[in-house]
Amino acid sequence: MRQDQHVSIRDLLRGLPVFARPLPLFAPGDAPDHPDDLFVSWLGEAVAAGVMEPHAMTLSTVDADGLPDTRVLLLKDLDDRGWQFATDADSAKGRQVAGQPGAALGFYWREQARQVRVRGSVTPLDRQASAGDFLARPVGSRVASLASRQSEVLAGPADLEHALAAAEEAVRDDPQVLCASHTVYAVTPVTVEFWQGHAERRHVRLRYRRVGDAWIKELLWP
Numbered sequence: 001m002r003q004d005q006h007v008s009i010r011d012l013l014r015g016l017p018v019f020a021r022p023l024p025l026f027a028p029g030d031a032p033d034h035p036d037d038l039f040v041s042w043l044g045e046a047v048a049a050g051v052m053e054p055h056a057m058t059l060s061t062v063d064a065d066g067l068p069d070t071r072v073l074l075l076k077d078l079d080d081r082g083w084q085f086a087t088d089a090d091s092a093k094g095r096q097v098a099g100q101p102g103a104a105l106g107f108y109w110r111e112q113a114r115q116v117r118v119r120g121s122v123t124p125l126d127r128q129a130s131a132g133d134f135l136a137r138p139v140g141s142r143v144a145s146l147a148s149r150q151s152e153v154l155a156g157p158a159d160l161e162h163a164l165a166a167a168e169e170a171v172r173d174d175p176q177v178l179c180a181s182h183t184v185y186a187v188t189p190v191t192v193e194f195w196q197g198h199a200e201r202r203h204v205r206l207r208y209r210r211v212g213d214a215w216i217k218e219l220l221w222p
């Protein structure tokens, strides 16, 4: 990169507005005792505010060499079993969580300058739950999962086309066919942090920390 290009990119980045819009207020004193309840309430507010894909979240994991990795996934459910996502157990992330179950989730709802961070450990749900999740997906998604060797090197588009055609046929022959590697995982949190951005950087941070069966709420310096 040339020096003059670098200067103009830096100027571009530093000139971009941040949080220059009306933002919601967050009164942490009124927050519920359980982080899931606050998440559900914030998610509802994100949906109402028109946030695109508010259920999209980063999942960060660590590989066998201790190198972090991250990617975006969809949150599929949230209940007593944890914060759930579905993916291929043979994918990079599937192998990473099998070796090192520590993981983090991150949501960013830019329209509201809200961030939610979850840290905890990942465990697969039982085969029945994963099978049920798989069969509930639209046929195109099932075909794509059956065809995919997610995260492996793809030699060329033709290989994908062949795999998709074979998967389509398999689903036509047996609409109940399962994808053995399709797995629902649950993150059991140890901390969940809610962050409300503020134009003058008076951000509000509320962290829930699990102690035994209880949740401790604490404010954090922004």
Ligand SMILES: Cc1cc2nc3c(=O)[nH]c(=O)nc-3n(C[C@H](O)[C@H](O)[C@H](O)COP(=O)(O)O)c2cc1C
Pocket (backbone or CB within 6 Å): 053, 056, 069, 070, 071, 072, 073, 074, 075, 085, 086, 087, 088, 091, 092, 093, 094, 150, 151
């Ligand atoms: C908005 C969005 C939603 C996604 N949802 C999923 C998902 O639910 N499950 C999944 O396996 N990949 C999903 N992906 C693709 C992943 O980001 C990623 O490319 C893929 O899972 C392979 O990741 P890996 O190689 O680290 O295992 C999504 C991507 C985006 C941008």
